[in-house]
C-alpha cells in the first residue's frame with residue numbers, strides 16, 4: 015500500500031472516530047436532560063427520599079422508657095387477672111367420665127340408662143359422690159377416683175355425678 019492510501023485510511027478513521035465521540039456526547043447530554051425530569055427526585059441525596067427509607071425500615075415496636083408517653087400508657091386498659099373457673103358437671107363428664115360411662119366400658123353404668131342407675135341412686139347421693147371422688151371397686155368393675163383425673167376438685171366431681179344422675183332420670 016502506498017503512503018497516500020495510508021493517509022486516506024487515517025483521515026477516514028479520524029472522521030469516523032470523531033463522529034462516534036460526537037454521538038456519545040450527544041447521547042450523554044440527552045440522557046442527562048431526561049434524567050433531570052425523572053431520576054433526580056429519587057436520588058438518595060434528597061431529604062424526601064431519605065425520609066421514605068427511614069419510614070420503611072422503622073422498627074415495628076419501640077421501647078418506651080419510664081415517664082415517656084405516659085398518656086399512651088394510661089390509655090392501655092388493665093388486663094383483668096384470669097379467673098380460675100370451675101367446670102360444669104357436663105364439662106367434667108365429657109372430659110373425664112364419658113370414656114367409660116357413655117358406652118359402659120369395664121362395667122361402668124351407662125349414662126342415660128335409668129335401670130342401671132336405680133339401685134345405685136338408692137344408696138344415696140352422698141355415697142355415690144363419695145365413690146366417684148375416692149374411687150370404688152364394685153361387683154361390676156373398678157371406678158377410679160375422680161375418673162382418674164386427680165386435678166378435678168371434689169365439687170367438680172360432685173357436679174359430674176349430679177349431671178350423670180339427672181341425665182339418667184334419677
Ligand code: HEC
Pocket residue numbers: 106107110111112113114115119120121122123134137141142143145146150151152153154155156157158160161162171174175
Ligand atoms: C375407667 C373407667 C371409668 C371412668 C373414667 C369413670 N368411671 Fe365411674 N364407674 C366405672 C365403673 C366400672 C363403675 C362401676 C363400679 C361397680 O359398681 O362395680 C363406675 C361407677 C360409677 C358411679 C356409681 C358408684 C356406685 O356407688 O354405684 C358413679 C357415681 C361414677 N362412676 C361416677 C363417675 C364420674 C363422676 C366419673 C368422672 C369424674 C367417672 N365415674 C369416671 C368406671 C369409670
